[in-house]
Amino acid sequence: MECSNKERQNRLIGCCKSRMDLSYRCFVVCILCISIFLSGPTKTDASATWMWLGAASLGAASVGRDTIPDGSLGHQTATQAPPINSILVDPETLCQRFPGLTVEQRRVCSSTPEIINMISEGAKVGIIECQRQFSTERWNCSVIGDVNNPFGEVMNTGNKETAFIYAITSAGVVYAVTRSCSLGNLTECGCATPRGQPSDDVVDDDEEWKWGGCTDDVDYGIKLARKFVDSGDKYSSSSSLSSPSPPPSALSRPLTIKPGVQEMNLHNNEAGRQLIKSGMKTLCRCHGVSASCSLKTCWKAMPSFKEIGDLAKSRYSEGVEVVVRTKKQIRLRRKDRRVRREVIASDELVYMQRSPNYCRTNREIGIVGTTGRECNRTSTGSDSCDLLCCGRGYNTQVIRRVERCDCKFIWCCKVKCRVCETVTDIYTCK
Structure with a gap:
């Protein structure tokens, strides 16, 4: 009787775990086989x-x-x-x-x-x-x-x-x-064995x-x-x-x-x-x-x-x-x-x-387009919003992050930090 996919998976994983002394190359082959069998x-x-x-x-x-x-x-x-x-x-x-x-x-x-x-x-x-x-x-x-x-x-x-x-x-x-x-x-x-002279x-x-x-x-x-x-x-x-x-x-x-x-x-x-x-x-x-x-x-x-x-x-x-x-x-x-x-x-x-x-x-031909791609509004290169978005325009999203900054160690024994807020504009193609 043929074993199920789950049984084959468990058997292969058990084989890999039981041979921890295998080289990295053999381990990669084992994992690749599992991905194929699944x-x-x-x-x-x-x-x-x-x-x-x-x-x-x-x-x-x-x-x-x-x-x-x-x-x-x-x-x-x-x-x-x-x-x-x-x-x-x-x-x-x-x-x-x-x-x-x-x-x-x-x-x-x-x-x-x-x-x-x-x-x-x-x-x-x-x-x-x-x-x-x-x-x-x-x-x-x-x-x-x-x-x-x-x-x-x-x-x-x-x-x-x-x-x-x-x-x-x-x-x-x-x-x-x-x-x-x-x-x-x-x-x-x-x-x-190299030849010639440097x-x-x-x-x-x-x-x-x-x-x-x-x-x-x-x-x-x-x-x-x-x-x-x-x-x-x-x-x-x-x-x-x-x-x-x-x-x-x-x-x-x-x-x-x-x-x-x-x-x-x-x-x-x-x-x-x-x-x-x-x-x-x-x-x-x-x-x-x-x-x-x-x-x-x-x-x-x-x-x-x-x-x-x-x-x-x-x-x-x-x-x-x-x-x-x-x-x-x-x-x-x-x-x-x-x-x-x-x-x-x-x-x-x-x-x-x-x-x-x-x-x-x-x-049909595997082109994913540029919609949703992040662009640079101030750039003039290939990553500029004008070129990357193909003239369709772009969306602007404001990202605010609050995190601890300027941390200092005070003797003894605590760390004192400031709370910093950063605002970042993200531009994505329409």
Whole structure:
């Protein structure tokens, strides 16, 4: 007799509690399994995407599709994990049954089960950085809680926002994998062996130095991320007309996607990865008596993910509009005829069509609109009430707070404070 959802839940929770000596990674997998099982057994959706792992790990994912504008910031709704049938908590079985993974992704996952945690972490940091970069703009990287399209139909439109999503999440996977290598959480990789000599601004010609420390193995991170992330579009891509067709089970995206979108996604995936590689820094530590720095030990490290996000945002602002060339094979080239002969750089973001109007709610394509968003009445930037509210005007709400302030300790033994009242004006879009 099959056990009920409640019984499975209690059994899994008991398993997690009884193994408090498990590593953090195993604990995350256990909790993720519970979140999947609680939804009950239904058919797996083959068109789901791996990016939902990041949204699900966030717990509450930005502004949801069920948000009801009430004159304040939108309420957050939890992204629902896709339901699958009851399975044992086994890494290989877990990889085979995760929805939205292609055959190649399942193969990579089975050979390296820890990658599920890294994919989840990479997608999560990518989503967080995306929402930080666009927090004051009309499109704020909202996650709508749809397993098939976590960001709505913007995933399939081929515009600048699509380009940024693919670049930042791909970079997030590289970042998570590389960091795990440096921390020793993966047996297949570790610290890299750097080559060459640091730049002159780091080490002078007359200084004695040597490579040491732990250099981030970003090449391994790129290799593994490329193998996992790209397969979602590579298997369904028509970039090579002579390439053999993959089995139907390998397709993770609908076949109705416009020609060139897969090629665009693959390019933007690579652009996000190249941002990390080009942003590698050389760090050094001095050794010697009284910090004399008679010897420097140097290593290469990834930049912070905030810096990666800033670079990706600048590439977004300078995005290259492309058109599809379908002679013999599908290729992307610049739409601007004046610079069409220029090769598209590997770290440039490309898009195929203009962005839609993000001012008003359009649930069919996953646009939540700007109603209820907080704006800055005195700003002239993207967070200004004029721009963010799209000319609809804004509501003003006066918030009064009474709290203790200017507290002083009086000997002995009491604390004396003043009562302060602050008045704050909050502006939200109509």
